[in-house]
Amino acid sequence: MTVEPSVTTPSDTQTKHRIVIIGSGFGGLFAARALKRRKDVDVTLIARTTHHLFQPLLYQVATGVLSEGEIAPATREVLSHQKNARVLLGEVTHIGLDTRTVAHEVMGRQTVTPYDSLIVAAGAGQSYFGNDQFSDHAPGMKTIDDALELRGRIFGAFELAELAPTEEERRRLLTFVVVGAGPTGVEMAGQIAELAQRTLRNDFRVINPSEARVVLLDAGPGVLPSFGENLGGKARAKLEEMGIEVLTSTKVVDVDSNGLVIESQDGTRSRIESKAKVWAAGVSASPLGQQLSAQSESGLDRAGRVEVAPDLTLKGRPEVFVIGDMMALRGLPGVAQVAIQGARYAVKVITARLDGKPSPEPFSYFDKGSMATISRFSAVVSMGKIQFGGFIAWLAWLGLHLVYITGFKSRVTTLLHWFVTFIGRGRAQRVTTAQQVLGRRALQMLAEQARPQLPPVADDPTTWRPSA
Ligand SMILES: Cc1cc2nc3c(=O)[nH]c(=O)nc-3n(C[C@H](O)[C@H](O)[C@H](O)COP(=O)(O)OP(=O)(O)OC[C@H]3O[C@@H](n4cnc5c(N)ncnc54)[C@H](O)[C@@H]3O)c2cc1C
Numbered sequence: 001m002t003v004e005p006s007v008t009t010p011s012d013t014q015t016k017h018r019i020v021i022i023g024s025g026f027g028g029l030f031a032a033r034a035l036k037r038r039k040d041v042d043v044t045l046i047a048r049t050t051h052h053l054f055q056p057l058l059y060q061v062a063t064g065v066l067s068e069g070e071i072a073p074a075t076r077e078v079l080s081h082q083k084n085a086r087v088l089l090g091e092v093t094h095i096g097l098d099t100r101t102v103a104h105e106v107m108g109r110q111t112v113t114p115y116d117s118l119i120v121a122a123g124a125g126q127s128y129f130g131n132d133q134f135s136d137h138a139p140g141m142k143t144i145d146d147a148l149e150l151r152g153r154i155f156g157a158f159e160l161a162e163l164a165p166t167e168e169e170r171r172r173l174l175t176f177v178v179v180g181a182g183p184t185g186v187e188m189a190g191q192i193a194e195l196a197q198r199t200l201r202n203d204f205r206v207i208n209p210s211e212a213r214v215v216l217l218d219a220g221p222g223v224l225p226s227f228g229e230n231l232g233g234k235a236r237a238k239l240e241e242m243g244i245e246v247l248t249s250t251k252v253v254d255v256d257s258n259g260l261v262i263e264s265q266d267g268t269r270s271r272i273e274s275k276a277k278v279w280a281a282g283v284s285a286s287p288l289g290q291q292l293s294a295q296s297e298s299g300l301d302r303a304g305r306v307e308v309a310p311d312l313t314l315k316g317r318p319e320v321f322v323i324g325d326m327m328a329l330r331g332l333p334g335v336a337q338v339a340i341q342g343a344r345y346a347v348k349v350i351t352a353r354l355d356g357k358p359s360p361e362p363f364s365y366f367d368k369g370s371m372a373t374i375s376r377f378s379a380v381v382s383m384g385k386i387q388f389g390g391f392i393a394w395l396a397w398l399g400l401h402l403v404y405i406t407g408f409k410s411r412v413t414t415l416l417h418w419f420v421t422f423i424g425r426g427r428a429q430r431v432t433t434a435q436q437v438l439g440r441r442a443l444q445m446l447a448e449q450a451r452p453q454l455p456p457v458a459d460d461p462t463t464w465r466p467s468a
Contacts, residue, residue, distance in 0.1 A: 006112070016040055018116045019042065020043075020117075020118050021118075021119045022046055024052045024087075025047075025053060025339065026336045026340050030339070030343035031323070033082070034347040034348075036085075043085040044085075045075065045079070045087050045088070046092055046104050048092075051075060051144070052072065053144065056404075057405075057414075058144075058147045058184075061144065062147040062150040062151050062154065062188065064151060064199070065418070065427055065428075066428075066429060067413075067417075067428070069410070070405070070417070073406050073410060090111060091105050092104045095288060095291050097295040097317055099114075116319065120320065122326055123324060124283040124286060124334060125283065125286065127282035128140075128279065129281075137260075138177075138255050138277035138278060141184060141279075141280055152436040154176065154192060161173035161207045162207050171273065173275050175274040175276075176276050176277075177276075178278045179217050179260075179278065179281050180280035181216055181246070182224065183224065185280035185281070186235060186372055186374060187372060187373050188278055189216040189239060190373065190374045193242045196214070199421075213245065214243070216245070216246050217252060219252075220248060220249070224380065226370065228382065231382055231389060235380055238378055242375055250264055255277060258275065259271055260272055284303055286325075300328070306326055307329070311349055311360075323343055332365055336404070367384070371400065372397075373397050378390060378391070379394040381393040402414065
């Protein structure tokens with residue numbers, strides 16, 4: 001028996017311009033919201049998760065400061081009052097540029113959605129630089145699932161250490177290694193150290209959590225390279241003051257369940273015994289970029305990002321925009337502001353066309369600066385020539401993140417949890433389950449078993465006939 005993919009169209013769509021947005025991250029959500037006042041468009045936002053994820057605070061979910069709901073409101077709820085927008089759950093499997101359709105799937109149900117304009121904002125995933133097997137033992141941090149798995153592994157390591165029969169096993173369990181000294185790695189290492197030294201200080205009877213060893217590794221020569229030498233140096237000094245071992249110019253060459261093998265610049269290899277490892281190095285853009293590139297004149301950069309024209313469209317396909325972490329343009333970084341400003345710009349181009357107005361000037365990015373926390377009361381901020389660190393930087397970080405968290409409810413509870421954690425010692429979200437720790441591998445194994453039965457993806461999704 002075969003099942004026809006259903007074709008979705010809003011009821012009164014014939015007279016309206018159909019805009020399909022892929023992704024509910026910063027790019028996708030801000031594009032949908034920017035279209036709020038347009039009565040002449042139908043917006044369909046398709047994403048593989050039901051939430052909009054505020055990725056910059058994932059590390060706080062992983063270390064028990066915040067709950068997943070606080071950083072991941074339901075996209076449907078966020079857009080519930082926007083009458084021209086609808087939200088569809090589904091993994092986009094195929095984009096047909098000639099047929100102007102997007103094929104998406106959820107739990108075996110295939111759907112095809114036609115578009116007049118398309119905004120692709122499917123973001124990026126973790127890159128293990130060709131060593132995907134490392135992910136079994138060192139999860140990345142890109143999704144809520146990743147953060148909850150890491151939470152389970154981190155808190156679980158302390159629990160198992162309390163039971164460890166030998167000193168060797170205890171040391172292995174109390175050694176935490178974070179790979180990648182960019183903002184995510186620095187924030188993660190800082191939080192694990194604070195967890196061990198403050199939150200868990202009095203909670204165990206056999207082990208002393210504050211003796212935990214936290215190691216931050218990077219293949220490059222410095223910490224927070226995008227912040228420059230001065231702030232990077234300050235961040236490194238603060239991390240070391242907190243007892244974190246910072247190993248730069250050090251490459252990870254192997255990872256297994258009990259530890260990792262590292263190589264220093266002179267080629268010397270050594271091993272760090274560690275159960276809980278975090279991978280915060282490297283990104284690779286959504287594989288949808290390959291489909292777009294194969295069907296257009298746009299190439300891909302080394303991270304799989306799509307090279308776009310100055311108006312953020314695919315070369316030769318002016319109705320298709322690629323924004324955010326999937327977009328390669330003049331070396332712009334994969335940060336939230338690039339996605340947000342790109343989303344607003346794409347909407348500006350589409351609405352100018354609908355209004356018969358001239359195209360806006362090419363996209364130009366306004367760099368508002370960047371910031372990263374190191375520990376409570378300590379952060380670094382870089383805004384052009386203005387650079388500072390310490391408590392004021394931390395307050396600036398706090399305020400800005402509160403502004404960008406979506407929804408009043410989430411802002412209030414986040415503030416409350418920050419108060420509990422930063423002023424007190426507690427962490428409100430210490431729940432971990434075996435499902436969180438094992439779920440990712442279980443799902444991967446299921447997918448691997450199911451893969452041979454999946455139908456091949458046809459070039460034209462309207463002719464795609466999946467088997468039932
Ligand atoms: C841990 C971490 C910390 C960060 N910290 C900062 C920070 O402090 N400051 C900063 O500016 N930036 C930070 N970033 C980067 C920032 O989050 C990204 O640049 C930004 O999210 C990019 O937005 P986007 O819309 O392109 O992609 P994303 O926000 O990643 O959204 C992609 C969306 O596409 C969906 N999707 C993907 N594939 C498919 C598919 N096939 N079908 C359907 N849907 C799909 C996803 O579910 C998601 O909804 C951080 C990122 C991470 C991972």
